[in-house]
Amino acid sequence: MRVRESRGKEVLVPGLLLLALAVIGLVALLEKGPLHILTAPGAYPGNNGPLGTSILYQKLRENYTVIPVTSWSYIRQTLNPCNLSVVAIIVSPETSYTDEDLESINYLKGSCRKFSLLIADEGVESNRVLESIGSKVRISGAILQPYTLVANLSTPWGWSGRVLLDKASRVNVVQPSGDVMPIGFVEILATSVEVAYYEKVNGVEVVVVGDGSMFLNQVLDSNIGEYPLSFIRSTVSHLCGELGNCVVLMEASKYMGFDPVEVLRSGDKRVLGLLNMIDLVLSLIARLVHPSTWLPPLLNIVNHSIRSLIELNPYFKGLIIVVGAIIVMLVVPRERRVKDSMLEDVAEIDWYGFGEFRRHLVSHGAKLTKQDFITLYDMVNTILRSTTGSTLEDPQLPSVLEAIGVSRGEAEAFRGFMVKYYRRATGKTLWPPLVMWGRITRKAIMMCEKILEPLGASITRPSKLELIAERGLRSSGGS
């Protein structure tokens, strides 16, 4: 497709349209309101602050396919069919699990080839997940004193060692059975307190640790992070099994988000200290660029300025009209005005050898002249010569025509009429002095038609007339 009448460079999208689209876009952005950029300071895999789990995410990615779960229902759709071994890691969630989330987790549990759960939480939000899959283990949520404790961990898959816990919770068993076994203790006042359990419930392996701190960046990035990381790797490796095709799901949907600008505005130094500086700067830039920040104040300033100018001096109204007129005069001539005419349709035509004459003949009739009479005489003479061997000049013609069925009177009248007016037309005689050649030729046509009919020719019908005439001309040896 191309633009017709193009001259020079073709422009399919004019500047005015682009400007209009830009204005529409600005208004639409304005209507949507300011940007709400949220950043989660908790144990969120996208948080690379001290309380985030981005290092854990990176370390696991070295060996497994790791998917941060921003929506459990979306994961349920994505991993369908789920012919995989799936390990879900939940670290210190901050918000509650909904029924839909739990349903999705249970769906994965039932549909995947192997489903395992690693929960590290000092709060009680994870208990709903444990409850929904039928686990007998619960996290008490009561933080043990002192905050810093050393836990002895010893797992059935052979990993044992000591890790440092920070604000850990006791892990309880609601209904003791053979499927549940403690794998981690802390010593508080010579009393052993369980802080980690391993459980196998309906084929689902569950590892629960009463503290999420050893999964955090601040631990894994420090010189004491070696043991926790070794424990996590060993645990994930065990939970994945030897089936291959293991996918690790890291909880990323149950953390509270903060708008960095709002935090900055509130001046809450505690939260501010948890935020990532890059996130903060980017969100500030985005907020400043957004038209909701600058467009309403700008329009307000323009409006106030014009109003104050008008109030200052009444003649300013006239100035506005003059400026408006100048703008119109500048803008309107740029618009190339065209005459709005209809598209020209195709004019269908027929070509004819005597096209103009034929059209005139059909619409207005034709004026017959002396020359036409001479032509008629010539044509009929040729046909008579071709068919009867006689011509109009031949006195025997009436007898010849009588022999082929034309009445003698008619034949004589025909010959007399044609010869008389032919002599007049060719100037051999001046009698009759006044001749209306149109009427005479018409009459001659009618007479000729009657005479030619018995000869198998016709001048008023499409017939072999021209062939007969050609034969006549050929036999006479000339045209």
Add this chain to the structure above:
Amino acid sequence: MEVVRATRRLLALLLVGGLLISLDVVGVARTGALGMAIVISILALRVYTSLAQTALATCRVRGSYKGFIEGGDVDVEYEVCNDSIIPIAFVELSLSYPQHLRLSRGSRGGLIAIPPRGCIEYRVSFKGRVGLHRIGPLRAVLRDPLGLYRGVELNLGHVIEVRVRPRVSERLVRALLQASRATGVSRSRRPGEGVEFYSVRDYRQGDELRRVYWKALARGKLAVKEFESETSAYILFILALDETTLYGPYLETPLEHASRILATVADYASRRGDIIALLIMGPGVLEGTRFRRGRRGYVEVLNLLTSIDYEKHVLRTGPEAKAMMGDGARIVKYIKSMCPRERINVIILTPASEKTINVIKNLSPLRSMGFSLNTFILIPQLYGLTKLSPFEIAVYRLKVYNDIKRAYDKARELRSNGIRTVIVTPWETPSRIMATLNPIR
């Protein structure tokens, strides 16, 4: 270049809007809101027209056609689909097609609106006439609902090349085949497969029983009848073209008449097993098919007839066209190059025009190679007789008689050059041509 232009209505409306605003600003009347509404409406329509024009320019357009037989309906259809979310209103459409075609159904233009994510179909029908015709594209001009803006003219879709083949008279072909069997027109003077009795000879092993000559058997001699083998002739059809071949009413021009005759005669010849080829020569064309036996030859003849392009081949003018028709030696050379042997029957159909007759006169050297040249002259002036009243026919005949006599002179010229020449009128049928041709086969 702007894709949308303002019409003259815009300035008037803009001035009214400006006047209303001015009246309000100076405090004469409270018409500012109305003025602003007018100005904003104008701007909104400008934006809308530009968007709609862009949407129109990016519309998906698909063109197709059905029908390829002369005299039958050729249905042309364009589907215009607007994939954007912008309604396109209003678009003036006009279909481009050659002036020599005539619509039998549908309108050659119209005003349409294309809904967003919707399609419209535009259909027209033509009475098919022989040759190659280029139909389309659709020309389109967009206007806003108030007619303040007009988009530049766009071409929607591509040009559709419609090929229409001549109608063959099956009745005539059968009649010709019947007549040729009855008269045994293709005698070879050799025994073989055929219908004509040739001789009686002694029976040989393997002869069909139905060929046994019972009269001889009655005399105690086992003999069989032999039939004369039919010949197959080499026939070259030549169709000479110039602008006069388009004279006459729609579907009744010398070109169409000649094409019909050629198609019918080619069909007949192909069924007889003749080896045929067609050469078309005109102001813009010198093109021939290869000599082929039977149906292959017939199909190639039909294909060449359907490729006649009125604009390029027939109506072309200028020095090149003149040279093409004036270069007799080149045409003779071309004919020699396409003929696999000497002694070929050549059937020429030509209008009685100075240009084409002169070309045919130049073909007389072919006679020295044993070519049999047979020319059929069509008189274009006579094609104007159809669709006239009886009296108009008589008057028309008187006016064109001298021209027709000149055509007779042309025929005489050709005859004097040793080329068999027959005048053909619009009422001739191929049977007359075959009557001339059969004795030479």
